[in-house]
Amino acid sequence: MNHAYLAASAGYAMPPLYRILTKSGYFLGLSGAIGATVTYAAAIRPALRSSATETHDATALRRRTATYLAWSGVVLLVAGYFQLAARVARATKGTAFGDALAPGKIWDYLHAPAAKGTWVAQGTIYLVQNAVLILASAALIALFLPQARRHVDAVALTALPLSLMATLIAGIPAVKPKDTDKALDPIFDQMHIVSGVVWVGGLVLLAVLAGARRHLGENAGVLWADLWRRFSLVALVCVGAVLISGLWLSWKHVGSLGQLRTTGYGLALLLKILLVLAMMAAGGFNQFWLMPRITRARRADSTTPLPHLTLRHFPKxxxxxxxxxxxxxxxxxxxxxxxxxxxxxxxxxxxxSIFTAGAALVLTLAASFWITARVSDTLGRREATAHS
Structure with missing residues (x-):
């Protein structure tokens, strides 16, 4: 992306460096906390519980997941603080980001009275949000302690709703919405954020855990085949939510296709769209090429190719x-x-007509994802039959 070209676009204001770093870091923090806890609850925990016995591989996976979750709490706490300082710098005229890092500046902002026309002070919203963020981070960081690791299920399932609330509370508007659109905008915005960080954060967690394949046993492929299958369903839901919310937000902010290449906002959005489409293409490769082969190996009770497929090809x-x-x-x-x-x-x-089109889109996406799952499973059964 050509930054100079973006800055030259009419009406486009290039975000300052601190804003770029703090916002990206904050989303990384949310990806670690929300993405990891949701993936643990929806994929890792069920896969571990479905195991007949607590094998060495299951124990190692649980231990490494606990360590990852603990570090996710550290990242969320640090990223949350810098993000709050960035908000203070933007909201307070004449305050540099370095000055906004001072606890006193942050405290004054959080306790500032409500502005005229608002139902609650913006600082109060962020005060509650960051209090919840601290609780979520503390729960995850507790997993560094041996005592907490013995209850990783309880800790992760406690941190999950707290992590979600940390972003959802920030989306509450300080000004009462004057129409339906104003009420829907923050809802779709938060849907976009949550589904995106679950998708990315879950991928990061499983990719990191799969990197420990040298320490796993010969039967680890069975466990990981179940993990990838479960997470594929989570990813499909996230992709659907990203598409639905992304289309709403794009329609609200982009008036025509031409604006994607003639405005700074449009150029940045176009780059993001291309990156997301590439992610979907990679996911489609896994769903239609690798998952059927994994299914075939499982149905044939062949443990030899499973580790190669689940812990080498898939993670790449x-x-x-x-x-x-x-x-x-x-x-x-x-x-x-x-x-x-x-x-x-x-x-x-x-x-x-917009809402009718949106409802039709939701139904179409739901049908297409159901078909995707069925086709992937069918391909796996066909390969199992062909190689039997």
């Missing part, structure tokens, strides 16, 4: 997805403002 593609996902997080700070505003287009206003 996942690491490519991770790189693309991190690039998406890096682009996010540049998607600021609105292409409509830059181009002088009128604001988007929803109506009955």
């Amino acid at each position: 593609v996942v690491w490519a997805e991770v790189a693309l996902g991190v690039a998406v997080l890096g682009v996010m700070p540049f998607i600021a403002g609105s292409a409509r505003t830059e181009a002088g287009s009128p604001p988007a206003v929803s109506n009955g």
